[in-house]
Structure formats: structure tokens, C-alpha cells
Amino acid sequence: AASVGVLEFSDFQCPYCGEFARIQLPLLLRDYVRSGVVRFWVSQYPLRTIHPHAAIAAGVATCAVRDGTFWTLHDWVFADPNRRLAEGAMALGRLSRMSPWKAWLCGHVGSLSNRWIGADFGRSLGIQITPTFLIGSIDGDRLRVRAVLEGLHEYADLIAAVRASTRTGVR
Numbered sequence: 001a002a003s004v005g006v007l008e009f010s011d012f013q014c015p016y017c018g019e020f021a022r023i024q025l026p027l028l029l030r031d032y033v034r035s036g037v038v039r040f041w042v043s044q045y046p047l048r049t050i051h052p053h054a055a056i057a058a059g060v061a062t063c064a065v066r067d068g069t070f071w072t073l074h075d076w077v078f079a080d081p082n083r084r085l086a087e088g089a090m091a092l093g094r095l096s097r098m099s100p101w102k103a104w105l106c107g108h109v110g111s112l113s114n115r116w117i118g119a120d121f122g123r124s125l126g127i128q129i130t131p132t133f134l135i136g137s138i139d140g141d142r143l144r145v146r147a148v149l150e151g152l153h154e155y156a157d158l159i160a161a162v163r164a165s166t167r168t169g170v171r
Helices: 017-034 054-067 069-078 084-093 099-111 120-125 155-164
Strands: 004-010 038-044 132-139 143-150
Touching: 004 017, 004 155, 017 038, 017 069, 017 084, 038 155, 054 069, 132 155, 143 155
Parallel strands: 004 038
Antiparallel strands: 004 132, 132 143
16 A cells, blocks of 8 residues: 555646646656555546636536546647647546536536535645645555645655655655
8 A cells, every 4th residue: 555645636727737647657667556555546626717617527527536537538638739628628528427517517517516526625735836736655545745846846846845745765
């Protein structure tokens, strides 16, 4: 079982989140997550005032988690920084089992609440920018945060925080 956890607060319209998803996340997955050393989570944190479509994308992502297609959505949206999210949700429907998403969106787009997308959780922690990473040791079902990285950092900085988050060190 993983001894270190990384929780990313992400926004589908954030160019820095997209850069992390395209460049650094594949390295983190290859080097640490697939081997079981690190557990990685994403919490949707749309910055509505500057990214008007991010809340809808976060709602679609919530459905994708239930549908088992979150990573398909995540990778598809972030693969092209110029992709329009409104078109993306419909196009993605052709790639996966979108009918539950369409039903969910029809019922919730007008009333997306923070409980669906983790915004209250992020605000309660003082998160203000995306991406923000909480990095720490895993203790049972808890993440004991030892480092917070706000914004996009070099991969080496992320790995240094991962290594510092465990007593025995991660190679």
C-alpha cells in the first residue's frame, strides 16, 4: 500500500493544471503511482470567476467518477489546451457511456452546488489557486499533509515534497 499521498486541486480550464496533466502527471504515474509508492487523487476546484465553464466540467467529472470514466475525461480535456469544454462534454459522450452524464447534467447544470465538486472542501482548506497539491504521508484513511505546493512547480520540486513526506524516504 502507498505510504505517500498527493491530492491535487484542479480546474479543467486552468492552463497550469493542463500543463501538469500533460507533462508531469504521466511522470508521477510512471515513477511512483504505478509502483504503489504514491497514491494520487484529484479534487475538482473550479475557479468560477475566471473560468466560467470549469464548474460544468467539474460536474461532468463527478459523473465520470461514478461512471468509471474519469481518467478518460481528464486526459481528453487536458490533451488539447484549446479544446472547448462545452463541446468536449458532448464529444466525450461518443467515447464512453455518456447517457448517465447527460441525464445528470440536464438535472444539475442550472443548480451545480459545491457539494458535487469539492469547492467547499477546498475553500475550507484555504485553497486559492490551481493547481494546488497537498502532499503527505498516508495514515490509515487520512492524509497527514506535510507540504503544500501552490501553482505549477518543477517536477523535481514535487518529487522532493513526496520524498520528504515519509520518514523512510522514497527513492
